[in-house]
Amino acid sequence: MPRTTLPALLLLGACASSGRGAEPPKGAPPPAVEFARDVQPILAKHCVSCHGPDKQRGGLRLDRSADALKGGDSGKALVPGKPAESLLLKKLMIEDAQERMPPNRDPLTSEQIRVLTAWVEAGAKWPAVENAADKHWAFQPVKRSVVPEAPNTKTRNAIDAFVAAKLSASGLSLSPEADRRVLIRRLKFDLLGLPPTPEEVEAFVADKDANAYEKLVDKYLASPHYGERWARHWLDVVRFAESNGFETNQFRPNAWHYRDYVIKALNDDKPYDQFVKEQLAGDTLGADAATGFIVGGAWDEVKSPDLTLTLNQRADELHDMIGTTGSAFLGLTVACARCHAHKFDPISQLDYYRIKAVFAGVQHGERPVRTGDAVTRAKEADRLRAQLAELEAKVAALEPLADPAATDARRVPVNARLNTERFKPVRAKFVRFVTFETNSVEPCLDELEVFSFGSKPVNVALASNGAKATSSGDYPGSPNIHSLPFINDGKYGNGRSWISNKSGRGWVELELAEPVVIDRVAWARDREGKYTDRVPTRYRIDVSTDHESWVVVASSDDRAPFAEGASAVPNGLTATDRAAWVKLTQQITTLRKRIEELVRGQMAYAGRLMAPEVTHRLHRGDATQQKEVVGPGALGELGPKLTIPESATDAERRAALAKWITDPAHPLTARVMVNRLWQHHFGTGIVDTPSDFGRNGGKPTHPELLDWLASELVTPSGGEEPLPNPSPKRRGAEGKEDSAPPSFLGKGVGGLGSSNPWSLKHIHRLIVTSATYRQTSSANDAGLAKDAQTRLLWRYPPQRIEAEPLRDAVLFVSGKLDLKMGGPGFDLFEPNGNYVKVYTPKKQFGPAEFRRMVYQQKPRMQLDDTFGVFDCPDAGQIAPKRNVSITPLQALNLLNSEFMLQQAGYFAERITKDAGADPGAQVKRAFLLAFQRPPTDKELAAATKLVKEHGLTALCRAVLNANEFVFVD
Known part of the structure; x- marks a missing residue:
């Protein structure tokens, strides 16, 4: 018996013993199997309806070689050369009609099974044309087209x-x-x-x-x-905004660095391939802020105590990174392959998870970035810290020390922003802050600082100085922004704080690296000043050298009660000391603010980079149904081949993907970008x-x-x-x-x-x-x-001008546009300190709001009250092409909004200054500024009459509402 038929006979024998009665063919060996003639019709008729482009039951797709050979959730469907190990062949011969493939239908014939078995044994080869990525035009290599013969003489290039x-x-x-x-x-x-x-x-x-x-x-x-x-x-295109989105939608104070990076890169005409590489791996190329691209999307900062939900939130974060990278640089909907192979393009589910593994080391958040003036900023911050230490020493000499035995409120009131507990020098190895009561719900501390005694005090509580923190329990649901490691990480604000898991009470303990003499503990609920809830109002601070005998060094008993806006001046000071204390604390506040600005200037919302997580393929995209481990990589059937070792670091993975995307041989990268440029020049x-x-x-x-x-x-x-x-x-x-x-x-x-x-x-x-x-x-x-x-x-x-240049143009012609570039943006919404950010549009505008709109602190899911109706994207998702709608609100906003009424007045003031009091001259100047042309005789007559009867502001208001102002021919 020829060896080549043995596996088939073994399988068919098993089929016969199961009662199906299938018999192997007799006589001479059958002719060689051809995929197109013999195999593909079987798969198309019996398999593809459940395992094809529209459905992939069990995670298996059988209409393309890469997917078929990859297998499904149960394992390898096809093992080339090994029919006995191929699950597809085994499934065809199960006796149970519900378990057998195809289910609840007539089984395949013995001849069909023989064909498939012989095909697998011969290597399960697919035709070369099928192995090609696709015949779709965009997936073919870019070839320089021959410039056609111009049919007339109007051509310039x-x-x-x-x-x-x-x-x-x-x-x-x-x-x-x-x-x-x-x-x-x-x-x-x-x-x-x-x-x-x-x-x-x-x-x-x-x-x-x-x-x-x-x-x-x-x-x-x-x-x-x-x-x-x-x-x-x-x-x-990259869904940039300066807030997190989701329920809390909190502001990202240092997201602007990415916006400034993009502006500078374009002004410098940075080569586009370098521009792409820096946004994916700028930390390896001296462009740290550029990786703000990766984490530029929405982020649900409030994590659930439910592990399942938390896993899905993390999966969604990475999904956003994958999808934006694919759409921005490649013009592909890679994100569609999260749950199954892409239904239209040659992108397998495995490809999706390979790219996910590339970003598995990126977390949302800030990190220090290298900027051109980083060294200068650091030196200036150190100089100011030395000044601050001197001033604080002078304040300490004026303030009464904490007296644990006292019951009268003779020190400064408890407040939310900063509380300094000064006491007689004491030796300590352990420091504990115990809360008994708050002004609302669970106590919160954004940082607990412990300072050594001497002329050059050091914060010995910092984790970077060897201190270790423990607590009574962490607040459930928000491990990313309210967890114990933030209590001594040296960073302030609600976004990096500890919250107890018990209402009104809880404790935090610090074990110092070694026993040290201390004389001061500083703590706050939120040093950024945004939140005043959760303030510990009854508390005690204990110290110990052995963790057995504890000494109380400070408590709330001798402080004035917490009260919003209460005077912070200590009780019992003489008039002279009181004046000195006020002056010193004002200087300290100014110094701290400046130091904070210098330090924040070195932080950017560019992602926290760490060791990559292990990446699993997820059954139907469900984060709780992990399948096999997947290593980093790119698209298997599009672009050059890419191999990234599984041992590659986070930075190496992202750099390799960036290099693959910008390979000149890639068929998509250059096509997509030149098309974007064309779109914005011609509208489509x-x-x-x-x-x-x-x-x-x-x-x-x-x-x-x-x-x-x-x-x-x-x-x-x-x-x-x-x-x-x-x-x-x-x-x-x-x-x-x-x-x-x-x-x-x-x-x-x-x-x-x-x-x-x-x-x-x-x-x-x-x-x-x-x-x-x-x-x-x-x-x-x-x-x-x-x-x-x-x-x-x-x-x-x-084309109609988009919202941003329209607002800029209004300010430009009114003479109020501030052309200052870069740095933190301006806010078009009223400030508020709610944990859930509320965006209330401003009704009054001044010079701070008169910069170009690209510098607006753009929140997610909330549009500017006046110009948002002009089809501004809300950055909830990518917006590669804006809609162009015509709505009543657009006309009403341009005509009646507070901003437009104000700017019409400024426009009239500018015209009067330029053209004097003559109505005719004013009309001519208005047309030149707004339309770049003089008025026609008819326009001049009508506009002059309007000015004489209703004033110049009325004309300016009409001009700013004209179609000619809003459209570009």
């Missing part, structure tokens, strides 16, 4: 050749060039997000240089405001689903152009690739011909947009210097009839 060729095939052509007033307004809003000044407009209109427009492009690309404008687009991308290039996404309108741009981003031609038929003449910005050669790559006058690999400014310049971009926005019947949505770009599509 290769972009126009591709666009014109597509138009010609539809019987259309490019529209004439827009006039200079339209072009400068379009360009400045597009690149900088601001309107041009009347003086800028007139200078450009009057400039006779054939390269006047190109010079303007270079000027705007070199402006620091370019980064502010384009950072907003990227922040939408070449692919209209900018974060989904998969099979369920949109198809490119100009695939050859997309690939040409992607190739040009990675490997710019440097101007050596001529147009097939360069025009001997081109038309200038006013439509007049000039003899300058076509600016094929738009090489910058000042070196911008030059041939550096991965240069985003280079692609920007190519786009905005093209004839396609410089067209008029006027419609014509032929274009509307054949391409009403302007996807073929027979004209420049008019």
Whole structure:
């Protein structure tokens, strides 16, 4: 008997003994099995309905080789060369109809089983075409397209050749060039997000240089405001916000570092591949704040005592990191493979968990970051700490010491922000803080500090100095922000505090590294001053050297009772000492605030990085149903092959993934980014689903152009690739011909947009210097009839300004815009100290709120009261493309909101200052500032009448509400 048939006969023998009566074929060995002819029809008819793209019962998918060979929840379905170990074959021959595959249906015939068995024994090989990632256009390698022959003489660079060729095939052509007033307004809003000044407009209109427009492009690309404008687009893509979301939605005070990193990176024209690498592994590249990308999403800071819920919360955190990375850089919905293989794209469930393993060492939270002035900040903080110690010593000499035997309130009142207990020097190894009563629920301490006696006191309570903490019990439900390690970690605030597990009482004990003489204990409920609940109001502080004999050194018995806003001046001081105490404490408060600012300036919400957790594949994505351990990696069927050792550190895993994403051979990275740039220049991308290039996404309108741009981003031609038929003449910005050669790559006058690999400014310049971009926005019947949505770009599509540049433009024309860059942002909501953050919009606005809107402290799930209705994303999820809606609230907000009424008044003041009291001159100035053009005679007459009858503010209010102000042609 030939050896090749033995396993099949063994299996069929088992089948026969079970009563099914299947018999192996007799005679000569059957012909070799072919997958397409013999195997695939069996799988398609009997298996794929339950184990295919729509369903993956038991975690098994049998329509693709990678998934089939991976197996399902029960183990390996197919073991090439080993039919007896292949669970699929065993399942086909179970006697029980419910357990047998396919269940509750006629069993496979003996011949079908023989075919499958022979196929497995021969290696379970799938055709090469099936093993290829996919034939979908976006998964094919990027190939530099040949620039087509331009059908007319309007082309300025290769972009126009591709666009014109597509138009010609539809019987259309490019529209004439827009006039200079339209072009400068379009360009400045597009690149900088601001309107041009009347003086800028007139200078450009009057400039006779054939390269006047190109010079303007270079000027705007070199402006620091370019980064502010384009950072907003990227922040939408990566769901950036400055609060946690979920129920508490607490503010993230140091999230702004990531926003500033993005602005600077874009202004510096950081190569895009480096930009990607830094956001995934900036801690290894000297760009710590960049990893704010990874933890930029929502985070449920309140953990449940239910282990199941906590596991799911952690799984959700990592899910957000996986999904955002896939969509932002690859334009893929990788997150869809959490519970099963992707239903449309070649992304297996195993791929999802490989990427999850890459991020398994990243936790939400802050960490110190290296900034350009980090050393200077640290030195300044040390200098101020020395001053602070001197001042505190002077205050200590004035304050009465704690007297455990006293019962009269003669020291300062108990307060929420900081309490200093001074006592006679005593030797201690153990220090214990015991709470008997609070002003509400469980006691909370954000830090317990113990200072050594002497001229240079040291906080010996710090864990970093060897102290160990124990407690009566931790608050259930919030181990991430209210747990014991925070009691002596040297960081203040509610977000890093300890809460007892008992209402009104509890204790914390510190074991110092060695016995030491101490004379001071400091404690607070919340040194940031946000919360005043949970304050210990009756307490005692004990010390011991042996943990058996305890001595009371301070208590609440000789302090004034807790009261909001009570005077903190100690009782019993003389008038002179009282004045000295007040002055010293004011100086101390100022110093502490400055030191806190210096220290906080070195902290960024960029993730806490630690050893990676073990990653398991989860059955149907359920965090409680762990399957096999999965090591780090990337997508198995897309992009270059990537192998990451399971022993790789957290940083090594993220760096390897970043390198894989930015490999020039990757088919998606460059395509996705150039499409994003195109989208924001023309309103819609070449692919209209900018974060989904998969099979369920949109198809490119100009695939050859997309690939040409992607190739040009990675490997710019440097101007050596001529147009097939360069025009001997081109038309200038006013439509007049000039003899300058076509600016094929738009090489910058000042070196911008030059041939550096991965240069985003280079692609920007190519786009905005093209004839396609410089067209008029006027419609014509032929274009509307054949391409009403302007996807073929027979004209420049008019666009409404988004919320942020709209608000900036209002401030710009009113003369109130503060162009200060960087640093902590401004808040458009009233301050409050609630544990659950309440966002109440401000009704009054001043200079603090007059910065560019990219610097707003953007909360999650809460929009600005005036401009949020202009389709601002709430950062609850990624927003690669904003909606453009038209609603009554938009008109009402622009007309009646407190902000707009205030700015209309400021606008009128500016016009009066610029143009004087003459209504006609005022109207002309208003039009130039808002619309970058003078009024027509009809407009001048009507507007002058309005000013005379209702005042200049009424005109300004009307101008700021005009469509012409809100739209860019």
